[in-house]
Amino acid sequence: MEQLYKQLQLENQLCFSIYATSREITKVYKPLLDKLGVTYPQYLALLVLWEHETLSVKKMGELLYLDSGTLTPMLKRMQDQELVIRQRSHEDERVVFISLTEKGKKLRDKACHIPEEVFSMANKSQGELEKLKETLQELLHSLHTYNQK
Amino acid sequence: MEQLYKQLQLENQLCFSIYATSREITKVYKPLLDKLGVTYPQYLALLVLWEHETLSVKKMGELLYLDSGTLTPMLKRMQDQELVIRQRSHEDERVVFISLTEKGKKLRDKACHIPEEVFSMANKSQGELEKLKETLQELLHSLHTYNQK
DNA sequence: CACTATTTAATTGTGTATAATTAAATAAAA
DNA sequence: TTTTATTTAATTATACACAATTAAATAGTG
Secondary structure, three states, rough: OHHHHOOOOOOOOOHHHHHHHHHHHHHHHHHHHHOOOOHHHHHHHHHHHHHHHHEEEHHHHHOOOOHHHHHHHHEEEEHHOOOOOEEEOOOOOOEEEEEEEEHHHHHHHHOOOOOHHHHOOOOOOOHHHHHHHHHHHHHHHHHHHHOOO | HHHHHOOOOHHHHHHHHHHHHHHHHHHHHHHHHOOOOHHHHHHHHHHHHHHEEEEHHHHHHHHHHHOOOHHHHHHHHHOOOEEEEEEOOOOOOOOEEEEEEEHHHHHHHHHHOOHHHHHHHOOOOOOHHHHHHHHHHHHHHHHHHHHHO
């Protein structure tokens, strides 16, 4: 039983370190993203839009691992800020396509230097962070596959 | 500019992989924690209470990297479920101590096997996950130190 | 002692997250 | 072709997160 209790110690919990690190990262981004007027999840939506130009809510959800309950209200707020346009597909009325406005496209150049600014706060080498990213992507894939079933 | 755009690709973002993995982990815990009737953040609060028996809201916030805006309502819900007791300190009326009820203490034995169940879904060796945890704890420390300033 | 600064929770307001349900549209099957 | 199943967003309800403010209590200073 002692051994089992030991695994319940916060210090020993990988899951907690991921959870806490994720939130600290959001805080690091905050002042940088305030300059663009967006939140961290909104910034992630912009990342995929800068890459794909136009995509459905479903596709965005698959890329960001978020569902419509999160995306719909968030994208409506972004539409209110004139960053994106939401329009239903003519071929399939169930589908809503999201695309960037000119204002949304322009933000890309202002966001360009954010990755390196965040990197500088990590106190880790490029290689170590690259390795960390790869390990996490593998873990993410395993967990997501499991959660789908 | 192309190089800078490349760093804005979702695929290249360590931060996103942490953010997405954190949420997938919460989903893995969900069915396990449903049996105990708690959420993942509530489970984290229980972890520190199982270790410390009694502690202030401030101390819990320091351990979990959460502030009173999150903890106060969450701990009130846990009190409604009769998992914890909230009582103001007599020495310093600003301080609220949180302690476990008998029901809260008993949950520990039901939670004992959760860590290994979650571990089994990761498809990674014990050593690799241990290394990952250490790297993340270092990163967490760097980011938290930065965010405090 | 009076005054100021600090500490600690609670509150408020905004923005995610997610499960569960609903509703509309399309596709597939009998 | 009617029925049934599936797909896709939106909606609803609950629970975090966190910045900013408030309020109460304590500690520190002259």
